[in-house]
Amino acid sequence: MFTNKKSLLALSVASAIALSGCFSDKKGADAPPPVEPPPAVIVQPEAPVALAPVANVNVIDAESADLVAANISFFENGTASTNVVDIDGNVTATIDSTDGSFTFQLKSGASVSEVTAIVTADTYITKSYVIELEDLSEGNLDLQLKLISKDTAGVATTEVTASVAGGATPDEITGGVADGKAAANVTVAAGTILQDADGNAIPGDSVSLAIVTADTSTSSGTAITPEGLNAAESATTLTPVSVASIVMVDNTGVKIKKFSQPITIEMALPEDKGFTTGDELTLLSQNEDTGVWTTETQKLVVGDLVTAENYYNASFATDHLTTFAGVTVSDTCSVPVRILTTGDAIPADGLYVDISSASVNFSKKLKANNPILVKLNKLSKRGIATDTTANLVITDSSDTVWFETTSEVALCGDIPVVLDGPAVVNETLSLVAQCSNDTSLTVGASGALVKYSLGNKSKKVAKDEGEGTYALRNLLDGSTYNVSVTYKGSLADLGTKTYTITADGTDETQTESIVCDTATGGTGATGGS
Template sequence: MISNKKSLLALSVASALTLSGCFSDDDDNKVVVVPPTEPTDPVVVAPELPDALALVVSANIVDAATQRVVDADVRFLENGVASQNIVDVDGNAISMIEGTGGSFAFTKKDDATLTEVTVSVTADGYIGKSFVVNLTAQEGQTVLPVQLALTSKNAEGVSDTVVPATIGGDGSSAEEIVAQTSGKAAAGANIPAGVILRDASGNPVTGQVSVNVSGADASTSAVTAILPEGLNAGGAANIEQAVGVANVLVSSASGSKVKQFSNPITVTTSIPATTTLNGVPIKTGDTLSLKSHNEDTGVWTAESTQATVGSFNAETNTYTGSFQTDHLTFFAITRSTPACTNDMVVNFTGAAVPSAGLLVTETSSDASASGYAPGGASSLRILSGELATRYGVSAEATARVRVFDFSNNVWFDSISEVPVCGTVQAELVEPVSYVDETFSLTATCSNDANVSVPLTASVVRYSLPGFSAKTAVNLGAGSYQFSDMVEGSTYNVSINPRVNDTNGPVAAQTTTITAGGAAESLNITISCSEVTGA
């Protein structure tokens, strides 16, 4: 555009010279030369802004017990492979994020038609899990909150152990390798001497390895807390319910994962004695179905072998389930039971759902579901009847129901388990005093303080230290809504400006505010382009 202005200027000068020479009214035919217009001083121009995002998925990874954020790595998967349809808020394609800090935001490509994505989450000290994340927002909704809860390896109801081993140059151990936990959440792996450990490509894994085995008490909510999502398909009359689980991970010091064995190994897990098979309590010698989940693909597979119910442990009131396998993954021993085909709904009475919305969880040994209730909602359908089947909710499922905000302030807690295949009544009580604030965001040019622009397409997130971040609603004209802040508390604010200056993308900004109900603002200094011309 600027080059065109300069060309037009030159053309105007040339035309003036030509015309003044041909049509001068000077009788002496003197040529009158019109001097060119002096260029003005350089003009500083604010950068162009992108459109505001139509949808932001505001995700938090939290400790299931405390709801505090957990630094974790995530991978996005579709149909067992890395997703090609997920982008960050700047539009860059991403299939993984290393070190989220516990909170991150993403969206999908403009032309993407996917309605869900599998998110595989791993974090030090926690049992990894895959989540099926819905990407469909309600009408008018621009922010889609997602809470991904991980279970600590030290949490109640789970067990975990790591056993080191030395593997020879041929990929085998000269001695038997045994990794075993105990109690109601017992799980174990036994690798016979001489068995060759191989990676996913079939290459021997050598040197120092660690054998990590985790289990969960299947009579408690711990089992569904660590169970990767997607075990069941939607619409079936019966579901497969996990009654024993074992997560077995073997990796070398260099990070190579053991995925295959030259000969079968034995895996064991505890099964509650209260488990029934075809309406009859299980007993030694019974067989149960076996499913496996590949953490690298996020896909569940029905194993061709079955698990055998072994000896009874009177101290823990459990049986030992065992099976043989030639590969490693997350294993679930399952039983078939009638599925919940009703919508799972929570009706709200009492205090109104605040403008930033509330989180709802239903957790037990036979149900694990969560949802987000937007501000002003009178009810929330956590799962449709078809999705209840997909999420493995049984017709007789009971669960503890909690309703809480993003800082884990509890609005309702059933404490004990209540039937959840249908409608639950939740009387809300506002636990703290909240305030709302608007946050104005502008950018001012460093080379001309008189030139500024409201940042209308930024992604602004705010949180209490250590807790989930909320994404502020974009009100337009550079204003953003901070809703339901605990009055008097200090919040961390992070801003992705989503604007480029002469140096490229403007870096993310951070600040803090104290919730008091007054409007807040932030100005970001940027380097702007300069243009010259008449």
């Protein structure tokens, strides 16, 4: 077979040329361009959602109105509350407030109309308060819980110690205190077995017996009486006329709650209460650990008159220790208590009305748009009978007096008052969070808990007006205020910040720097992708 040599040569040349294109040493001649990563974008934080209404509580000294560091325990119907939560949603049945001011909310879905708060503080008389929560759904709720110190006029306290053996008293234990009409005595017979709440003999070898009482012919008696003595919507009202708190604890910390045989307790009953030797009064006791009141089967029996001090020794026998109150019974007031004001207008955030007498003692916020201080269905619970009288002092949160009675006035019905307030200003505080990695990106710090106060007086919660602005109301013109801000939501990393402002009517702005997240693609203004 013959081959055309010229054709073979042409084919070889063509193949070589074709192959040289495949094996060219020119790198990347036809390679695709590299993929560039999308640019990093700073993401502006989302604005936090508004904070739900809070109960804003201030524990204060009844005389100075200064805040008092305190421990607060919450109860519902005698058991530790499971519905009180902090602003992060954590259940908090107990709060240790280092400055006496705290806030709480109700757990989502909770249907709670009131809680009992038991408040203890060094050098003060422990007291329980009933906190009404019906209005919390309408907005922030402001409360002042006033404590009286142990050295307050009209109050008497004492503490004695004694040895025990095998849980029993080898000798009689006696303790007593007397300061005018503030007097009480306790006698525990020898051989009495001291028991805990479950009826077990105590383990300790010594006990301390603490007695607190007060002169019930003055407001001191009602000031130490725990709230909750009366029920709501009752046709009758109970008024304490003889009060004493008696607590016994062994040296291991176990409380003595029961005794193997009755002990004797005596309390002063002022002569002006209208009783005489041989009379009997209804006796109630309150469990100081839960805040629950119970009517005792025993009666408080009026004994001999102590002529020098104008009081009767009233006594009873009991097998347990707690707070005891002898009471009188009266018809409940049948119309709401209204404060009818003239003169200066009530500030938008309201004023505190402090009511005190030998019959009643409480503090409540008067709203700017509602003259009713005590509703019809709360009259008996507040201890307001048809003939109840009291002194009134109306103040703002800085304890500036706007009105004060010169003598006791009738509480049942309308109370006319002329308000005379100080020069005040209002300001707006704008809170801004700025990205430290792109200062052109900012967001209004909505949803924060903003509190402000004058010195060591009660703190107020600023109203959130949206987009990071907060209303600071009723500021004493020219005064310096402390402001604390607890940031929430996407700005929670900022924690709590404190500032000071001067009340001069000029709006304030505070900017905080935060490291913002980064993302790829999109734009920072729209939150990235």
